[in-house]
Amino acid sequence: HRPFIVAIDGPAGAGKSTASRQLAARLGFAMVDTGAIYRTVALAATLRGIALDDDAGLGQLLPLLAIRFAPSGQPGGGQRVLLGEEDVSVEIRTPPMSLGASKVSARPVVRAGLLELQRRLALAAENRGAVLEGRDIGTVVFPDADAKFFLVATPEERARRRHAELLAKGDGSTFEEVLADQLKRDRQDSEREIAPLRPAEDAVVVDTSGTPLEAVVDALAREVRARQ
């Protein structure tokens, strides 16, 4: 009997991260941020001078990487991302690593190489269940997830949120740059041949534009409880 699996997919900036974190906290579930895993692969490749489209290089790199999550210890939860013993939580969140993650994630060798890790992290959860956040959780990683959501929001709203996050971190990107990066990333993610960004047939599509986060989490939690 496996843990209850909640899949949360959608484009960048649709509110997946915050909603997933809060939903997991509310339900007492583990949380697996799969985008962080792709970001960490992009970072590791960059540090070793491996081109982000070098399938042979990426294929050799993957088995060497020990990617783990650890509790942040901060009030309100959150996770640190560890590469080996090194905390890379901050480095993986820069705009170049966003685009880098999108590039490596289009390589079949990378997607295949990360499937087991994502499933293992979710199933190893001693919690009653796991919330996985990404682009293809409901379609590929856990096609038999117990609850599937696809979060969407207007491009402007999504860029506004990302821009505010980056500003808070001291990143000087302009709103226009964030919007352009995001549209590029969405296009790459939606048009790739393998596991393109799209809602699973049985996903509940939730538009988060102009909706307070709390109300989004309420709606997700209600839907999960109805299926438990």
Ligand code: C5P
């Ligand atoms: O969610 P986040 O913005 O951190 O994801 C970074 C990139 O990783 C995405 O733009 C996407 O290309 C890739 N990704 C993916 N499949 C997932 C999660 C992320 O392809 N399940």
